[in-house]
Amino acid sequence: GAVLSGNSFVDESRITGESMPVEKIEGAAVFAGSINQSGALEVSAERIGRDTSYGKIIEAVERAERSRAPVQRLADRMAGYLVYFALGSAVLTYLITQNITSTISVIIVAGACGIAAGTPLAILGGIGRSARLGAIIKGGVHLETLGKVDTVVLDKTGTLTFGRPEVQAVVAAADVSAEDLLDAAAAAELRSEHPLGKAIIAHAKAQGRSVAEPEHFAYTPGRGIAAKVADSMILVGNQAWMRDNGVAITAPLNLGVDAASEVYVARGGVLLGAIAVADTVRPEAKRAIESLTALGIRTILLTGDALPVAQAVGRSLGIKEIEAGLLPEDKLARIQALIQQKRTVAMVGDGVNDA
Template identity: 55%
Template sequence: MSVSAEPRAAADGGRERSLWSRIDRGDLIRTLFVAVCAIAVASGLTGPWPAVPALAVVGLVVGCRAILVEAWEDLRGRRMSMELSMLIAIAAAAAIGEWVTSLVITTFVLAAEILEDLSMGRGRDALTDLMAFLPDAVQVRDGGDVVTMPLARVQRGQIVVVGPGGRIPVDGTVVAGRSTADQSRITGESLPVDIAVGSEVFAGSINQVGAVEVRAERVGADSSYGRIVESVRQAQSSEPPVQRLADRLAAWLVSLALAGAAVTFLVTRDVTATISVVVVAGACGIAAGTPLAVLSAIARIARSGAFVKDGAHLEALSAVDTVVFDKTGTLTTGTPTVVGVRTVDGTTAEGLLVLAAAAESSSEHPLGRAVVAHARAQGLPVGPSAGFAYEPGRGVTATVAGRAVTAGNRALVPDAPETLEGQGTATAVHVALDGRYAGSVLLADVIRDTARQAVAELRGHGLRTLMITGDQEATALAVAAELGIDDVRAGLLPDEKLSAIDAERAAGRTLAMVGDGVNDAPALARADVGIAMGSGTDIARESADIVLISSDLDDLVRTVRVARRARRIVMVNFAGTIVVDLIGMVLAAFGLLGPVLAAFVHVGSETAFILNSARLIPARRTRQGRDRVT
């Protein structure tokens, strides 16, 4: 039962809070005062009669003020609420002189309110903890100087300097320095990652050992961290369909309780049994447990590397039966990578790579850049070239160490073989030395490390998987076979991807679409739940309902798992509340459950269902990085 006019937000700046510090002092004093009044009245029943109701009335006035305010608002709005039913029960008990009963009921209601505030406060602390983590001021390079400025003033393109132990305040690319970063707040990955020039870093990460300079690319609310904060903030104010269902069910249960009380009185003429019927029936577990489950689930997902833009999307995800994947950039890295080198007699793989990389060193083509990056990653020297020439759609030519080097397709290297052993779906960059074919570098868009396990786990949860891609059918089928994907649609243009989504939905499927590119945006928006990779395009992230910050498909599995768990918890609360209320009302109507015991059952069931929802509240990390539940 919620009788607070406004939710109480944590005000500790994100610091660790004890249980005592979470309790509102006013609520605690009010509850203790009413409890003392109940004890005094119970022990003074043989004393002077006027003192008993006088003390009881004082206790009730103090304890019921907040309940009365909300009950009056609900009455004016013609809404059935638990505050209204409990106020009727308290007033009825007092009217027949059951002062102890009315005070005990009030005490239980106030104690339950404190528990609810504690549980909701822990869920809200996830937001407070996130908001307080980024520094207020940062160091920015201004020419040859480093100046300090508020984080709110940092603009895209500015160079932010982060020292050892500092918190990275923006999403961006490292332009100087080398270090390791703790990205656990953003990606959920507990181990630090190495960062160097060219590495992408996320706001909210902790720079550990060395100083780095980061070019800001997304700042403030646009950063990964800012979007996580906003997603949790919106979860507090959003009302998903399950919450509206909870509100309707709560109103129905209140109406049932009042109707049951009226029937009990008409049949038995027993005022005590009538009051017990009103007291025992409570939808507080539903009313409080449902928003707590939604908020806690979104906060937990945010801690593990994804953000959900609204509670409705979380609920929709829990109901999907098919996960649709784009291929390039989603199941694969989206970046060509060298997967093999084939040479003719007399040429070594290292020698071929050195010459090809030197020839491609001035190229802007993705395949050429991949060859250069691979050679450097292998520790091979990438020397200078002369006479560089690029022929669109064919390849490049250059002079390297006095030798004519050609790197390209068969149109530029006609004596290259049509197929190579182990080529499969890889693309070949053929290399000729002084006009003669010398070997080939094989490149492919490699599958993400976590894709195979993620697909397997999704299928293990009973979800069907489908790939829709604009790539050629042979490549798509090969990737699907390797990953174990159930169905494939290849060679699709963006509007055809949209048609594929429409066809699946028309067949009765509930879809989650995972993509990263501009061509995926329409399908992401049309699916029941759109899920974008964090490394994808801005339009894909904007079109999606959920964003995987680190582009790790393990985060997708965790998000689906949490969404389903949240729904199960809410459904258990629904069923449990109905069962407890119906059994309690029957027992109360037959005089087997007195008002005080009815109040205990009411509060006990509410406590159980709130604690059930609180199981989703994310663990808080200690400074050593270990998780613990607070």
């Protein structure tokens, strides 16, 4: 749909994989299945039900669940033939022995129950074992194919990363302590619903800092916050917000974090420093990628997030093939193209968009 009025931040990670909430203003497009994070929005629905991106994802999942493993289809065919064999053997046994007990024994021994029931039970057992280990396999066909996989396609948000913004670096300007910078930023953000602000407050509390209550608070969409704390005016926002308020950034601050959101902080018109906020890579992700590479399996990163963010994550994990800015249907098209190249592909993700 489209935003008719209002301003807010929306979590689109279920649909696009974008790790950071996206700001929505009047005229902006909104995906069905998005989660509103802060303010109020009036949205005109342009598509409903199966016509939405979310609906297409659900439809794809339902199609996948209806598929049967090749070994299951083979077992069903064999069971059908075995029924005729068992009945024929039983008739022949009765004609020769005239013994009803022997005839029933032949039917029991030659029956198709073992084949018909054994294959689904084995598949269910494998899927159940995988689930206990934290891997959800969507059907028998995928379990059977897993042993032949030569290409693994990975989502980023929530799979290789935790999927939530966290403070990565606090860099203070000259003659300013990191504690003073963090205290000022947290106090200004205390009444904010912005996801970056929440990350800063959480970091300050985790560091054991007490967060002061602002006396005045004002938020400018797309720019930042102006808050009065202990008779001092504190500004928190992007570089444009600093320039708009006459705060000079005379020397670049080396935050040392690739593709992070840079939050600048000033007090009384003087720059205090900057805070880098970004999604955090899971510590076990690098080990997993190294294991796949050692097995000779090709790894590809497909994400809806921005290219600089995807490249930063990919480089840190040793993934060479990276595509960003993709919707779920784009990811599906890429995977189908790999399959047409005779690759056996496994998709690793965490959300309904990846399903």
